Every structure is written in C-alpha cells, then in structure tokens.
C-alpha cells in the first residue's frame with residue numbers, strides 16, 4: 475500500500491511555483507495576485523481561506539483577503555465582485571463557499587469574470603472543462619489528477635466510482651476521469667444520495683473517489699483488494715482530547731481500508747493541501763494569460 479502524500483506533493487508544487495515567481499521578479503514582471511472574498515466567518519471557512527492566503531505568501535504571490543459581514547446583501551457582494559473584475563492589479567479571485575442564505579450562489583458565480591475565475595466555477599469554465607478546452611480546472615479535482623499523475627497511477631480502462639455529485643468535486647471529477655488522456659480514460663460511475671446498493675457498486679471499483687462528507691462512510695467490506703482510494707471528505711468531528719477540540723475526519727475508514735488498498739490518500743495531508751497548491755497554480759496561469 476502506497477500513501478498518496480498530498481502534503482509532500484503540494485510542497486513540491488509550491489516550490490515549483492515559487493521558482494517561477496522568482497523568475498518573474500528577476501525579469502521585472504509583476505507577480506501573481508490572488509484575492510479571496512469571505513462572507514461571514516464560521517470557523518472552518520475562515521481557516522481554509524487563511525491557509526490560502528498563507529500559501530500565497532509562501533510562494534511569493536500577492537494576496538488580498540476581503541472579509542464581509544455575514545449580513546452582507548447579494549447586491550453588496552456582486553458590487554465587490556465587479557470591483558475585483560475591473561481591478562487590473564488582481565489576477566484571480568475566489569468567493570469562498572458556502573454563502574449565507576440571502577445570497578444566490580449561482581448569480582455570484584456568473585458575475586465572476588471567467589478570466590479571473592481561478593476556482594473554475596463559472597459556467598463558461600465548467601463548460602470548457604467538459605469539452606476538453608483549456609481552462610481553469612476546479613482546484614480539488616485538479617489536485618486529485620495531479621496526485622494520480624505524480625504517483626503514476628494507471629487510470630486507463632479502470633472503473634472509477636465517484637461518490638457525491640457536488641458542483642465543486644463529484645460532478646467535475648466524474649467528467650475529468652472519463653476524458654481522453656491520462657489521468658482519465660476511466661469508465662465512470664457517479665453515485666449519490668439516491669444510489670441504491672452503493673456497496674455493490676463500490677466493490678466493483680478499481681478507483682474510488684469519495685466526496686461525501688460523512689466521516690468513516692467507506693468501510694473495508696465496501697472495497698475490493700488493490701483499489702485506489704481518494705478521500706475528499708474533511709469533516710470536523712468533536713474531540714475533547716485534541717487541543718483544537720476537533721479532528722479532521724475523512725469519508726474513509728482509513729485504518730481498515732488502507733489494508734486492502736493499493737494507493738490511498740490520508741486525511742489530513744491528502745487532497746486538502748493539493749487543493750491549495752492547485753489554486754496557486756491556477757492563479758499563476760491567470761497571471762500568465764493576462765500579459
């Protein structure tokens with residue numbers, strides 16, 4: 475069993491990006507600038523945005539964090555987005571999800587300038603992804619592809635089972651794994667909350683990508699020998715014995731599933747850090763395309 479070490483690979487990628495930034499500086503070019511908008515400040519979201527900003531500093535990017543009150547109106551948020559669209563200083567930006575209920579997420583995603591949409595959530599970019607056109611690939615799916623590639627995981631002709639159909643992970647992942655090329659060329663089954671007999675499907679899988687958000691959902695008996703396991707779950711589970719009062723728990727019963735797997739991602743230290751590295755990669759791309 476080989477652990478797909480997202481922490482290590484994401485560090486490698488950050489070093490590669492930092493080297494690019496050094497070159498840009500040496501050439502007197504402007505360095506990439508990422509902005510993030512966060513509406514409200516529930517603990518987890520703020521932690522993730524905070525780590526994105528920290529990652530920017532680490533690779534030499536400029537970053538801007540726009541904090542807005544949880545009572546922000548849709549109109550105010552759309553105005554802020556338009557400001558960032560027009561700000562020549564900003565190469566790419568993200569609006570941290572989920573948004574409070576008074577704000578229509580679809581409207582927000584449609585307002586982000588597709589050329590600055592480093593999350594790859596705008597319908598134009600999602601469509602390009604589905605049609606194999608060059609675009610920003612959403613950071614979490616992009617990170618999973620990168621992990622599969624760097625560990626030379628064979629995906630051709632394999633049965634990939636995706637669990638969860640979210641617009642951010644499951645749906646795009648199912649499209650990407652079925653695309654021509656590598657990683658890709660898989661036969662894909664997309665499962666979700668209405669799927670019957672899910673264990674019957676997962677036991678047929680060569681590759682399982684779980685993006686469900688139910689701690690320890692995937693058990694050893696749901697997995698065949700030598701399967702490749704990608705765990706996208708990151709649920710905070712209360713744990714008094716831990717200094718933070720919680721532990722980050724994945725969708726996979728790692729202790730038991732890892733005994734059967736050929737490759738497996740840990741949580742934490744798997745897909746999470748890759749997400750951040752690929753957001754930086756998209757931002758670098760955005761800067762290069764704006765020259």
Ligand SMILES: Nc1nc(=O)c2c([nH]1)NC[C@@H]1CN(c3ccc(C(=O)N[C@@H](CCC(=O)O)C(=O)O)cc3)C=[N+]21
Nearest residue numbers: 522568569570571572593613708742743744746747749
């Ligand atoms: N517009 C938008 N874009 C996003 O990319 C986006 C978002 N909204 N909303 C929330 C989710 C979640 N997300 C994570 C990023 C990093 C880790 C990460 O680094 N996790 C660490 C643990 C971090 C911890 O200790 O909490 C790990 O898995 O090792 C996790 C989750 C990005 N998201």
